[in-house]
Amino acid sequence: MKKRLFFLAGILLTIVIGVISCFQKNGVAGKKSSDEVISYNFNIRPILSDKCFACHGPDANKREAGLRLDMAESAYAKLKSGKGAVAIFPGKPEQSELYKRITSLDPEMQMPTPESHLGLLNESEIATVKRWIEQGGKYEKHWAFSAPVLPKIPEVDKKDWPKNEIDYFALSKMESLGITPNEEADKSHLLKRVALDLTGLPPSLELQNKFAADNSANAYEKVVDELLSQKTYGEKMALHWLDVARYADSYGYQDDEIRTQWPWRDWVISAFNKNLPYDKFLTWQIAGDMLPNASKEQILATAFFRNHKYTEEGGVIPEEYRIEYNIDKTKTYGMGILGLSVECAQCHDHKYDPISQEDYYRLFAFFNNTKEVGYEGDVSQSKPAKNPIMSISDDEAKKILTFINRPDTSRLMVSVMGERDTLRATHILNRGVYDAPGKVVTASGLPSVMKFDTTKIPQNRLGLASWTTSKQNPLTARVFVNQIWQEFFGRGIVKSTGDFGMQGELPTHPALLDWMAVDFMNHGWDMKRLVKEIVTSSTYKQSAKLTKEKEKLDPDNIYLSRGARYRLPAESVRDIVLSSSGLLNSKIGGPSVKPYQPKGLWESATSGRGQLAKYNQDHNDALYRRGMYTFIKLTVPPPSMIIFDASNRDHCEVKRSKTNTPLQALVMLNDPAVLEASRVLAEKMALKSLSPEQKITESFQRIVCRKPSDKEIKLLTEYYNDEFSSIGKNKNQAHKILNVGEHPHELKVNENEAAALMRVINTLYNMEETITKS
Incomplete structure (x- = not known):
């Protein structure tokens, strides 16, 4: 009876799936035309991964019938059960056990089994599998492990739309799906978007007016070039790399004392501003200390690998933590540079x-051959850097490392890489445990990615850098291009930015990704050129308007049919407030600062020892530095920035989460920095000989970066008048409203007018549009 019910249920489910399939439109998951070549990587593997690999995949502990469908040799081999049957008979689906099982209505034969609850393949998926087997059932090397080849620029129907090669690939995909790209964004939205993307700051009122008045054909390109030339460009580009490098201002663990890695941050900013080619950018950070006649700048770059957490607890086992630090370096290299989850192989294959x-x-x-140790002895006095250390004198900062912003003349110390004179043996650690050494191995790159030729490159970090930046390495350029794309569009062409492996997402535009990667390498790994190509494309310049049709056909904008729209990163939220109010301290680089923060946070999460036992807030201009310079204590990250999804920096992070919570609204309403900015701008505007409408209009344009509509001005002016009237009825209310922040007050200001304007300006800062890229 039970079998009969399963049988009937299978028939019913198949009928339902068939009916639904009839109504599905022919999209990326639709039926393939008879002459289209079916790709294992892009058409078949996703189906098998979803429906089959749970029982017939790489996990030996869960494998059924000894069958692996992720490997050709297993899929083509005779099955253990069944007289000569094979899972896949190339060219003959009717003789392939896989095809028989996925089309069967018998619960005893059906795959996936009803008990697996994986669901049956739909009509489209079955047809795709059948065509693949008919075409020979060919397996392919994982797409990301094959070196990219410059693809042919696709043909498109809308020939007047593309501005550069990027657009041909994006438009070709849209046209194949019957999607039309959006019109170009208006000048105000476009300027705000590109200014925030290239500098992390909103465009100044002067730049807004200048761009609005420029009607030349290359007006936008001139703005892009101007923004790329600003030093703020280096700050914005460095921000993502600080996440990758897990940069912080303390050591983490127990006492979580202060450290001085900020000169490396200054170097990163300088490297982006100087447009250091990406291959050199990586080489210096991987092995700058091992280059012939290495300069101090090249050695400083290696601080990239020394940004991990350090324990200062007495009684630790030195070897345990030395291994832990190198595990962190390996993970950072794997995820941040190769885009692979190599850490999964620490304990087992x-x-x-x-x-x-x-x-x-x-x-x-x-x-494993660096001079770094796991424990440095007496920790009664924390050191601002751990051996090996690079010391930077005042004279060196003035003459050699001129990009370092020194606040005083004391000698700086930075943790950098340094190689031992004798080779340390590296063991495979059983189960990944530091004190369970096994077989001795020598250094090599990952063979599945690319051969590491020991006859041409040395088996040290310099050799690793050479292997990494080889044009034949299939991952390095793709991974970086994808990270940069993510910075401008909110998601990468490969959504799983840190995982280009088998379980990662497939690229939405594989040909575009390969074209950009090869083009990037062919033009000298030029990062500014790559960025300019992206922001001058028609794809980037589209309006972010979402129509009902677009919402239906491309709800997540994976086919790039409109401009990106998402909330800005935490640091930019702070920077918009400071910049638009005129409070921003534009100094580049230097030590991190401690702005306003709720009392008691640090004290409740520390041991009560050391320099960071208490939160000593900074004052004067230090209060108004950009968000990227906010002091990051690993055990207690900056609260307002964490609420806006900033990285906590305790490990390599290549993609920040994006949340939308009530706490974010509470920060914008109550953060002293936002209230102070509202007050400072209000007092400045109150001193101007303008009407309330004109003052509100200028404030709106400074903050929202566009001119307000008549309806918006009417609403805001009414709000101002209501507040002005209400505040005037209470003698001390204006003073109480304005009594926020340490920045000096304007002495000749009308307090009632300033307080009412402050309420309006604070409302503008709390508009979603203000902190959203659209």
Whole structure:
């Protein structure tokens, strides 16, 4: 009876799926035309991963019938059960057990089984599998492990739309799906978007007026060039790399004392502003200390790998933490530069990617020969840097490392990389445990990615840098291009930015990704050129308007049919407030600062020892520095920035989460920095000989970066008048409203007018549009 019910249920479900499929439009998941070549990577593997790999995949503990459908040799081999049957008979689906099972209505034969609750394949998926087997059932090397080749620029129908090659790839995909791109965004929205993307700051009122008045054909390109030339460009571009490098101002763990890695942050900003080619940018950070006649700048760059957490607890086992630090370096290299989850192979062979535990420890070996130790003895006095250390004198900062912004003349100390004179043996660690050494291995790159030719490159970090930046390495350029794309569009062409492996997302535009990667390498790994190509494309310049049709056909904008719209990163939220109010301290680089913060946070989460036992807030101009310079204590990250999804920096992070919570609204309403900015701008505007409408209009344009509509001005003016009237009825209310922040007050201001304006301006800061890129 039970079998009969399963049988009937299977028939009913198949009928329902068939009916639904009839109404599905022919999109990316639709039926393939008879002459279209079916790709294992892009058409078949996603189906098998979703429906089959749970029982017939790489996990040996869950594998059924000894069958692996992720490997050709297993899929083509005779099955253990069944007289000569094979899962896949190339060219003959009717003789392929896989096809028989996915089309069967018998619960005893059906795959996936009803008990698995994975659901049956739909009509489109079954047709795709059938065509693939008919075409030979060919398996392919994972797409990300094959070196990118410059693809042909696709043909498009709307030939007047593309501005550069990026647009041909984006438009080709849209046209294949019957989607039309949006019109270009208006000048005010476009300027705000590109200014925030390139500098992290809103466009000044002067730049807004200048761009609005420029009707030349290359007006936008001139603005892009101007923004790229500003030093604020380096600050904005560095922000993502600080997340990758897990930069922080304290050590983490127990006492979580202060450290001085900020000169490395100054170097990163300088490197982006100087447009250091990406291959050199990586080489210096991986092995700058090992370059012939290495300069102090090249050695400083290696601080990238020394930004991880350090323990200062007495009684620790030095070797345990030395291993832990190198594990962190290996993970950062794997995720941040190669876009792979190599850390999964620390304790056992990777379950999904072709990375064995031996491969992992051969990669680990590159970092295992440094002079770094796990414990430095007496920790009664924390040191601002851990050995090996690079010392920077005042004279060196003035003459050699001129990009370092020194606040005083004391000698700086930075943790950098340094290589031992003798080779330390690297063991495979059983179960990844520091005191369970196994087989000895030598340093090598990941063989599944690219061969590491020891006859041409040395087995040290310099060799690793050469292997990483080789044009034949299939990952390095793709991963970086994808990270940069994510910075401008909110999501990468590969959504799983840190995982280009088997379990990562497939690229939405694989040809575009490959074209950009190859073009990037062919033009000298030029980062500014890459950025300019993106922001001058028609794809980038589209309006962010979402129509009902677009919401239906492309709800997540994965096909790039409109401009990106999402909330700005935490640091930019702060920077918009400071910049538009005129409070921003525009100094580049230097030590981190401690702005306003709720009392008691640090004190409740520290041991009560050391320089950071109490939160000593900064004053004067230090209060108004950009968000990227806010002091990051690893055990207690800056609260307002964490609420806006900033990285807590305790590990490598290549993609920030995006949340929308009531706490974010509470920050914008109550944060002293926002209230002070509202007060400062209000007092400035109150001193101007303008009407209330004109003052509100200028404030609106400074903050929202466009001119307000008549309806908006009417509403805001009414609000101002109501507040002015209400405040005037209470003698001390204006003073109480304006009594916020440490910035000096304007002495000759009308307090009632300033207080009413402050309420209006604070409302503008709390508009969603203000902190949203659209």
